[in-house]
Amino acid sequence: MAHTASFKKVKAFSQSDLDDANNFTNISSHNRLVRYRDEGKARKGEDFNPSQGPIDPELVMISGGGRSHGSIAIGDGLIRCPSTLPEIKARQSSSAPEIRPRERPVQLAIKAAIQSERDRTEKLLAEAAEKQQELEERTTKMMEEERARNDMQARAMYELLVSVCEKTGQTAPPMPVIAPGTTRNSRQASHDPSPATDTSHPAATPPGSW
Numbered sequence: 001m002a003h004t005a006s007f008k009k010v011k012a013f014s015q016s017d018l019d020d021a022n023n024f025t026n027i028s029s030h031n032r033l034v035r036y037r038d039e040g041k042a043r044k045g046e047d048f049n050p051s052q053g054p055i056d057p058e059l060v061m062i063s064g065g066g067r068s069h070g071s072i073a074i075g076d077g078l079i080r081c082p083s084t085l086p087e088i089k090a091r092q093s094s095s096a097p098e099i100r101p102r103e104r105p106v107q108l109a110i111k112a113a114i115q116s117e118r119d120r121t122e123k124l125l126a127e128a129a130e131k132q133q134e135l136e137e138r139t140t141k142m143m144e145e146e147r148a149r150n151d152m153q154a155r156a157m158y159e160l161l162v163s164v165c166e167k168t169g170q171t172a173p174p175m176p177v178i179a180p181g182t183t184r185n186s187r188q189a190s191h192d193p194s195p196a197t198d199t200s201h202p203a204a205t206p207p208g209s210w
Contacts, residue, residue: 013051027108032064032073039063042097057081058088065102073102 017023018037024030033050039062040048057072057079064073066085071077089099103111158175165172 015049015051018050021112026105027112028105029074031103031108035063036060036074039097055079058083061085061088062099065100068102 015037018030018034021027021030036059037048037050040050040056040059043059043062055075058081060072060074060079061067061081061083062085066072072079072081085099092099154176162172
């Protein structure tokens with residue numbers, strides 16, 4: 001665990017430490033332990049926990065792709081395995097998982113950079129989708145508020161018409177059905193080039209013009 005903290009602060013290893021590469025001082029150390037865990041689960045069952053029980057030297061050889069520069073993948077030389085990787089391979093059954101070569105630090109760095117860029121892109125897309133949703137919600141709210149204002153204006157104008165009709169002894173037309181208003185419709189109405197209706201004689205005003 002020398003690759004997780006200084007010897008004065010290092011804590012006992014837990015399998016959950018492998019969930020985040022930032023728990024380690026370098027990406028290679030994290031990758032080696034992750035591969036040891038994954039190989040253990042593939043060969044010994046899903047219950048395999050690298051933080052429990054003694055280290056399996058042959059499993060370290062398998063997960064690390066043998067001895068690179070004379071030493072196995074984890075343990076900093078403290079773990080020794082009497083068998084070579086070819087000898088271990090010869091004892092493997094045909095159904096055993098393939099032994100993969102150990103990835104170099106530069107390969108791990110490239111993969112980490114690609115994953116980081118992918119995560120950043122996904123975050124940006126999620127933020128863009130959230131902003132789009134907020135914009136749609138604000139637009140819907142504005143349209144509803146405008147419709148409410150239009151309804152109030154139409155009702156006020158109709159009440160005025162009824163009042164005028166009552167004073168002149170005429171029968172007011174029925175309340176027109178107010179069509180659902182939208183921002184686009186209201187803007188078109190405000191720029192309607194058709195001649196204005198003469199409202200000087202309320203009784204002659206055709207129903208629905210209000």
